Amino acid sequence: MPLSERRLTVLSGPSGVGKSTVVAELRRAHPEVWLSVSVTTRRPRPGEVHGVHYFFVDGAEFDRLVEAGELLEWAEFAGNSYGTPREPVLKKLAEGVPTLLEIDLEGARQVRRSMPEALLIFLAPPSWEELEKRLRGRGTEPEEVIARRLEAGRIEMAAEDEFDVTLVNTNVQDVCHRLIALMTDPQGVTTTTNREV
Numbered sequence: 001m002p003l004s005e006r007r008l009t010v011l012s013g014p015s016g017v018g019k020s021t022v023v024a025e026l027r028r029a030h031p032e033v034w035l036s037v038s039v040t041t042r043r044p045r046p047g048e049v050h051g052v053h054y055f056f057v058d059g060a061e062f063d064r065l066v067e068a069g070e071l072l073e074w075a076e077f078a079g080n081s082y083g084t085p086r087e088p089v090l091k092k093l094a095e096g097v098p099t100l101l102e103i104d105l106e107g108a109r110q111v112r113r114s115m116p117e118a119l120l121i122f123l124a125p126p127s128w129e130e131l132e133k134r135l136r137g138r139g140t141e142p143e144e145v146i147a148r149r150l151e152a153g154r155i156e157m158a159a160e161d162e163f164d165v166t167l168v169n170t171n172v173q174d175v176c177h178r179l180i181a182l183m184t185d186p187q188g189v190t191t192t193t194n195r196e197v
């Protein structure tokens with residue numbers, strides 16, 4: 001199947017597992033993949049750019065987008081709201097552009113319901129200890145936020161079976177190769193969870 005005919009792919013996994021790192025590498029190697037830019041009420045981290053990493057909005061604007069039906073999915077995560085603008089995703093899919101969403105478990109569940117043809121991939125850490133190490137090592141959140149993210153991470157880890165495939169993020173390059181292979185040949189994916197270590 002040519003890349004242009006591929007379906008929507010969702011990448012989820014606990015905070016700190018390496019989703020953004022994997023997506024950045026994937027886009028470097030495969031610029032033809034389009035990544036949805038989410039809306040969030042979270043404050044920007046140093047270096048994050050409005051319109052590139054996120055659309056940073058306040059709570060009132062987020063509520064307006066929800067009420068106007070402008071979000072394909074949305075969720076609260078660790079004290080902030082996050083959502084996927086609907087129109088750009090539908091446009092890219094209609095154009096046949098391979099489309100990737102990097103979203104949390106609740107968002108993935110909503111996409112599963114509204115677009116059951118989407119491929120849902122769970123990114124797992126090599127171990128819980130390594131996840132904690134990565135999240136703390138990133139140094140972007142204070143300890144109380146890290147604790148909330150780890151609490152959410154326990155719930156996300158318990159939901160791995162809801163996904164079509166699990167990729168364990170031991171090596172970023174390996175994960176990228178597997179991810180692009182899955183986007184290239186989604187027919188090879190069975191409906192039961194397929195853990196690729």
Ligand SMILES: Nc1ncnc2c1ncn2[C@@H]1O[C@H](COP(=O)(O)OP(=O)(O)OP(=O)(O)O)[C@@H](O)[C@H]1O
Pocket residue numbers: 013014015016017018019020021022134135137138169170171172
């Ligand atoms: N395979 C890997 N081995 C070691 N460190 C990694 C690996 N992948 C990512 N990291 C590191 O882990 C940290 C968290 O990665 P990243 O920010 O990409 O996670 P995330 O899943 O996008 O988190 P969040 O959901 O909180 O945004 C970063 O410091 C990153 O450099």
Ligand SMILES: Nc1nc2c(ncn2[C@@H]2O[C@H](COP(=O)(O)O)[C@@H](O)[C@H]2O)c(=O)[nH]1
Pocket residue numbers: 012013014015019038039042073074075077082083084102103104105106107108
């Ligand atoms: N349901 C959604 N979740 C999203 C979206 N964009 C990002 N996320 C997820 O939120 C957490 C925290 O992200 P961070 O940038 O603050 O570390 C993480 O799991 C992201 O995948 C979205 O549009 N919808």
